[in-house]
Amino acid sequence: MTSTPLVLKAAAVILLVFVVLVALVQVLAAKRESAARVEYPPAGRFVDVDGANIHLKTAGQGPDVVLIHGASGSMRDYTFGLAERLSKHNRVTTVDRPGLGWSERPLGYRGVFSLDAEPPQLQARMLQQAVAAVGVRNPIVVGHSFGGAVALAWALEHPAETSALVLLGAASNPWPGSLGPFYRWNAGLLGSALLIPALTAFTPNSVIENTTSSIFAPQIPPDGYLDHFGPEMTLRRDTMRANVQQVNGLRPHIVRMAEQYPMMRLPVEILHGEEDTTVPLDIHSEPLSRMIPEAVLTILGGVGHMPHHAEPDVIVAAIDRAARRAGLR
Numbered sequence: 001m002t003s004t005p006l007v008l009k010a011a012a013v014i015l016l017v018f019v020v021l022v023a024l025v026q027v028l029a030a031k032r033e034s035a036a037r038v039e040y041p042p043a044g045r046f047v048d049v050d051g052a053n054i055h056l057k058t059a060g061q062g063p064d065v066v067l068i069h070g071a072s073g074s075m076r077d078y079t080f081g082l083a084e085r086l087s088k089h090n091r092v093t094t095v096d097r098p099g100l101g102w103s104e105r106p107l108g109y110r111g112v113f114s115l116d117a118e119p120p121q122l123q124a125r126m127l128q129q130a131v132a133a134v135g136v137r138n139p140i141v142v143g144h145s146f147g148g149a150v151a152l153a154w155a156l157e158h159p160a161e162t163s164a165l166v167l168l169g170a171a172s173n174p175w176p177g178s179l180g181p182f183y184r185w186n187a188g189l190l191g192s193a194l195l196i197p198a199l200t201a202f203t204p205n206s207v208i209e210n211t212t213s214s215i216f217a218p219q220i221p222p223d224g225y226l227d228h229f230g231p232e233m234t235l236r237r238d239t240m241r242a243n244v245q246q247v248n249g250l251r252p253h254i255v256r257m258a259e260q261y262p263m264m265r266l267p268v269e270i271l272h273g274e275e276d277t278t279v280p281l282d283i284h285s286e287p288l289s290r291m292i293p294e295a296v297l298t299i300l301g302g303v304g305h306m307p308h309h310a311e312p313d314v315i316v317a318a319i320d321r322a323a324r325r326a327g328l329r
Contacts, residue, residue: 022194022197025194025197025198025201025202026197026201028201028202029197029198029200029201029237032200032201032232032235033200033235033236033237035232036230036232036233036235036236037233039230039232040076040230040232040233042055042102043057043075043076043079044056044057044058044075044094045057045134046102047129047130047133047134049106049126049129049130049133050106050107050126050129051106051107052098052103052104052105052106052107052126053102053103053104054095054096054098054103054104054126054127054130055075055095055096055101055102055103056075056093056094056095056096056130056131056134057075057079057083057093057094058091058092058093058134058136059083059084059087059091059092060086060087060088060089060090060091060092061090061091062089062090062091063090063091063139063140063163063323063326063328063329064090064091064093064131064136064137064138064139064140064163065086065090065091065092065093065139065140065142065319066092066093066094066095066127066131066136066139066140066141066142067082067083067086067092067093067094067095067142068095068097068127068141068142068143068144068147068148068150068151068154069094069095069096069097069100069101069144069145069147070143070144070145070146070147070148070169071145071146071243071246071247072100072234072243073097073100073101073144073145073147073234074096074100074101074102074229074230074233074234075094075095075096075101076101076228076229076230076233077144077229077308078094078308079094079228080222080224080225080228080229080309081222081309081312082308082309082312082315082316085312085316086316086319089320090140090319090323091136093131093134093136093139095127095130095131097123097127097146097147097150098118098122098123098126098127098242099118099238099239099241099242099243099246100234100239100242100243101233101239105118105238105242106118106122106126109242110238112192112193112241113189113192113193115187115188115189115192115245116245116249117187117242117245117246117248117249117250118242118246119153119249119253120146120149120150120152120153120250120253120254120257121153121156121157121253123150123153123246124150124151124153124154124157124158125157127150127154128154128157128158128161132161137161138161138162138163139162139163140163140164140165140166140319140322140323140326140328141154141155141162141164141165141166142165142166142167142168142319143165143166143167143168143170144168144169144170144308145168145169145170145171145278145279145305146171146246146247146250147170148167148168148169148170148171148172149170149171149172149250149253149254149257151165151166151167151170152165152167152170152172152257152261153253153257155264155266156257156260156264159264159265159266162266163266163267163322163323163326163328164266164267164268164269164322164323164325164326164328165266165267165268165269165322166268166269166271166315166318166319166322167268167269167270167271167272167285167288168271168272168307168308168315169271169272169273169276169278169279169284169285169305169306169307170270170272170279170284170285170288171250171254171279171284172254172257172258172261172284172285172288173254173258173283173284173287173288174251174254174255174258175251175280175283175284176283179247179248182244183244183247183248184248186199186240186241186244187244187245187248187249191244192241196237196240196241196244197237199235199240200235200236200237200240203235208226208231208235209226212225212226212231215278215304215305215306216304216305216306216309216310217275217277217304217305218275218302218304219303219304219306219309219310221309222309225309258291261288261291261292262291262292262293264292264293264294265293265294266294266326267294267322267325267326268292268294268295268296268322269295269296269298269318269319269321269322270285270288270289270295270296270297270298271285271297271298271300271307271311271314271315271318272284272285272286272297272298272299272300272307273300273302273303273304273305273306273307273310274299274300274301274302274303275302275303275304276303276304276305277304277305278304278305279305281299285297294325296321298314298318300314
C-alpha cells in the first residue's frame with residue numbers, strides 16, 4: 001500500500017526533471033539562435049509571397065540569373081564569390097529557399113507540430129513569384145544539390161518563364177535506399193520537439209567543421225568560407241526542421257518529376273563532380289543528361305559536391321553558354 005505513493009512521487013520527480021531539462025535546452029537553443037541572427041543579419045530585401053517573407057538580393061546588369069542554394073544552405077553559399085563574379089555581366093538574384101536563411105516557410109508548414117515538407121514545386125512557385133516582384137523576367141535558373149531539384153521544378157512549372165537551366169550536382173533522379181536515421185528521426189515529431197532543439201543548443205564547432213569538410217571533399221573549404229556562410233544560422237530550430245523535412249520528403253516528388261524530364265525543351269547545362277558522394281553522378285546527372293533533349297553534361301574530374309567553389313570559372317562559362325544558347329547574348 002505504501003509503495004504506490006512512492007512510485008507516484010518518483011514519477012513526479014522524473015517528470016519535473018525532464019521538463020526542467022527540456023526548458024533548459026530551449027533556453028540555450030534560443031540564446032544560440034539570437035547570437036547567430038545578430039552576427040548574420042539579412043543581406044538583401046524581403047518580398048511577401050502569400051504571407052511568407054522571401055529573402056533575396058539582386059546585383060549587376062545583363063541577362064537575369066537566379067541562384068538557388070542546396071540543403072542546409074542559404075544565399076551566403078553563393079555570395080562568398082560566385083554571385084559577385086557573375087554580376088559583372090548579368091543581373092544576379094540570390095535567394096534563400098523557404099524555411100532556410102532568412103526566408104520564411106509558407107503558411108501551414110510552420111511550427112514544432114507541422115511535419116509536412118514544402119514540395120520542390122511549391123518552393124519553385126514561391127521563389128518565382130518573389131523574383132518576379134523585383135522585375136526578374138525569364139531568368140537562367142541555377143540550382144545546386146537540392147536547389148537543382150527546385151530549379152527543375154521551376155522549369156517544369158514555368159517553362160515559358162525560364163530561359164535556361166544550369167544544374168550543379170543536382171538532385172534529379174530517384175536514389176536507392178533511404179537517407180539514414182538523421183533525416184528520418186528528426187523529420188518526425190520526436191525529432192522536431194526534442195532532438196532538434198538539443199542539436200541547436202549543443203552541436204560543437206568541431207562537428208560543424210567536420211561536416212563542412214565532408215561536403216567539400218575531396219576539396220577543402222576555402223579560407224574564410226565558414227565565417228562568411230554562417231553555419232550557426234543553419235542550426236536554428238525552425239531552419240533545421242525545414243531542412244530535414246524537405247530532404248526527407250524529396251524523393252517521391254523526384255520520382256514524379258523524372259517522368260516529365262523528356263518533355264523539357266530549353267537549354268540545360270549540367271555540371272557534376274566525378275567525386276561527388278553526396279549526390280552521386282551516376283544516379284543523378286548522367287541519367288538526367290539522357291532524359292532531357294537539350295541537356296549538355298560536363299563531368300568535372302576530381303571534384304566533389306561543391307563545383308561552384310572548386311571550379312568557379314567552369315561554372316561561369318557554363319552560365320555564359322546557357323545565355324548564348326537561350327539567345328540572351
